[in-house]
Amino acid sequence: MTTAKETAEHRLPTRQTLLPDLPVFDATALDHGTRDALAELLLAMADDEFICGFWDSEWTGIAPLLEEDVAFSSLAQDEIGHARLLYEMYGRLTGADPDRTAFLRAPEEYRHARLLDHPRTDWAFSICRRWLYDTADAIRLAALASSSFKPLAEVVAKIRREERYHLMHLDAWMRRLAAHDGEPRAKLVAALDTLAPDALTVFTPLAGSAGLVLAGVLAQPMTVLAERWSLEVGGMLAQMGLPKMAFGRPSADGRDHSQPADSFRWLWGEFTSVARSEEGVEW
Amino acid sequence: MVAPTLAAIPLESAIWAALHDVHDPEIPTISVVDLGVVRSVTAGEGSIRVELLPTFVGCPALAFLQDAVAERLREFADDVRVDISFAEPWTTERISEDGRAALRAAGFAPPAARHPDESRDLRVLPVLPVAECPYCGSRNTTLENAFGPTLCRAIYHCADCHQPFEQFKEV
Numbered sequence: 019m020t021t022a023k024e025t026a027e028h029r030l031p032t033r034q035t036l037l038p039d040l041p042v043f044d045a046t047a048l049d050h051g052t053r054d055a056l057a058e059l060l061l062a063m064a065d066d067e068f069i070c071g072f073w074d075s076e077w078t079g080i081a082p083l084l085e086e087d088v089a090f091s092s093l094a095q096d097e098i099g100h101a102r103l104l105y106e107m108y109g110r111l112t113g114a115d116p117d118r119t120a121f122l123r124a125p126e127e128y129r130h131a132r133l134l135d136h137p138r139t140d141w142a143f144s145i146c147r148r149w150l151y152d153t154a155d156a157i158r159l160a161a162l163a164s165s166s167f168k169p170l171a172e173v174v175a176k177i178r179r180e181e182r183y184h185l186m187h188l189d190a191w192m193r194r195l196a197a198h199d200g201e202p203r204a205k206l207v208a209a210l211d212t213l214a215p216d217a218l219t220v221f222t223p224l225a226g227s228a229g230l231v232l233a234g235v236l237a238q239p240m241t242v243l244a245e246r247w248s249l250e251v252g253g254m255l256a257q258m259g260l261p262k263m264a265f266g267r268p269s270a271d272g273r274d275h276s277q278p279a280d281s282f283r284w285l286w287g288e289f290t291s292v293a294r295s296e297e298g299v300e301w
Numbered sequence: 302m303v304a305p306t307l308a309a310i311p312l313e314s315a316i317w318a319a320l321h322d323v324h325d326p327e328i329p330t331i332s333v334v335d336l337g338v339v340r341s342v343t344a345g346e347g348s349i350r351v352e353l354l355p356t357f358v359g360c361p362a363l364a365f366l367q368d369a370v371a372e373r374l375r376e377f378a379d380d381v382r383v384d385i386s387f388a389e390p391w392t393t394e395r396i397s398e399d400g401r402a403a404l405r406a407a408g409f410a411p412p413a414a415r416h417p418d419e420s421r422d423l424r425v426l427p428v429l430p431v432a433e434c435p436y437c438g439s440r441n442t443t444l445e446n447a448f449g450p451t452l453c454r455a456i457y458h459c460a461d462c463h464q465p466f467e468q469f470k471e472v
Contacts, residue, residue: 039385040385041384085456091448092448096357097359099357099359172390173358175390176391179390179392183448187448
C-alpha cells in the first residue's frame with residue numbers, strides 16, 4: 019500500500035486511476051421525477067448484482083468441484099462488472115461517486131433484494147438462490163431491453179448476452195440436484211422452502227416505478243414482472259418434479275435494510291474491509 | 302457537403318494498420334482489429350478518437366487495451382482519446398476471418414455460428430453445443446464448462462483426439 023503522493027512518483031507510465039467504463043450520456047431530457055425513479059431502480063439493480071457477486075466469490079477456492087470454483091469466480095466477476103456499470107450510471111444521474119456508493123455506505127443504506135441477504139450456506143442453497151435470482155434478473159433485463167432511456171437499453175443489451183450463460187449454468191445444476199433422490203434433492207427442497215418467502219423481493223415496487231413505465235423506461239410494472247417470474251419458475255419446478263411453492267406477492271419492504279440481517283452485516287464487513295481500512299488511499 | 306480532405310483518408314487507414322499491432326493481453330495471438338473491438342476511428346486536426354466495444358462488461362483487460370491503443374497511436378497525434386462504447390453490443394461475429402484463423406492456430410476454437418438472437422424465451426441460448434476441435438477438426442466435442450480461465454473462454458473436450466481445448470465464447 020502506498021499513499022497517493024508516492025504512487026504518482028513511482029508508478030509506471032500507465033493508467034493512474036481507472037477511467038469510467040460508461041460513455042458520457044445526456045440525461046437532461048429526463049424530467050426530475052423520472053430521473054429520481056431511474057436512479058432508484060439503478061441502485062437497486064446495482065446492489066443486487068454486487069451482493070450476488072460477492073456471495074459467489076465466497077465459493078472461490080472451496081467449491082465442490084474445480085470446474086465450479088472457476089465457474090463461480092467467473093459469475094462473480096461478471097456480476098461485479100455489471101454492478102460497476104450500473105453504479106457509474108447511477109453516479110451520473112445523482113452525482114454520487116461509484117466507489118463510495120459500492121464500498122462506503124453503511125449496511126442500512128444498501129438496496130439489494132432480501133433474497134440476497136441469505137448466506138452462502140451449502141451448495142444446493144447457493145444454486146437455488148442464484149437460480150431464483152437469475153430468472154428474476156433475466157425478466158427484469160428483458161423489461162429494460164427496449165427502454166426509452168437509450169444508455170440503459172445499450173448496457174442491458176450487453177449484459178443480457180452474458181447473463182444467458184448464467185441461467186444456462188444454473189438450470190443445469192438445478193436439474194442435476196433435482197434428479198438425484200436423497201441428499202441433493204432434499205437439500206434443494208429445503209433451500210426452496212427457506213428462500214420462497216423472499217424470492218419476489220427482487221420485484222419490490224419502487225417509489226417511482228409507475229412513472230418509469232409511463233416514460234417507457236421500464237416496459238412493465240414490477241407486479242407484472244413478478245407474475246411472469248412466478249409462471250416461469252412454477253413451470254420449471256413442475257418440469258423438474260419439485261414441489262409447488264407459494265411465492266406470495268412482492269412486499270413493500272423487500273429492499274429495506276433498516277435492520278440489516280446478520281448474514282449481510284458479515285458480508286458487508288468482508289467486501290468493505292479494504293476500502294474502510296484507509297479511506298481515500300490509492301491502492 | 303464537404304468532401305473529406307485527401308490527407309484524411311490515408312491517415313485513418315494508417316491508424317487502422319497501426320492498431321493491428323495492439324493485441325488482446327488475454328489472447329495475444331489476436332489483434333484488437335481482428336477481434337472486432339475497434340468500433341470507429343476518427344482523425345481530426347491533430348486529434349484522434351477511437352471507440353472500443355467491450356467483449357465482456359467485467360473484462361479486466363479493457364483498461365489495458367484503452368492504454369495500449371492510445372500509446373500506439375501517439376505517433377499520429379498528441380491528442381488521442383480512447384472511449385468505451387455500448388452503442389452496439391460487441392458480438393463474436395465481429396471477429397474477422399484472420400482473427401478466427403489466429404485463434405485456431407493458438408489452440409482456441411473460434412466461436413460457433415450464432416443462433417438467431419433476441420428470442421423472447423428466456424431460456425433459448427445463443428450457444429451451439431458444437432465447437433470444432435482446433436487440433437483435429439472433429440466436431441465430436443462436448444462443453445465441459447461454460448466458464449473458463451477468462452470471462453470470454455469456455456472449456457471443451459474432443460472425444461476423437463481426447464484433447465481438452467478452449468473456445469472463444471459465443472456472445
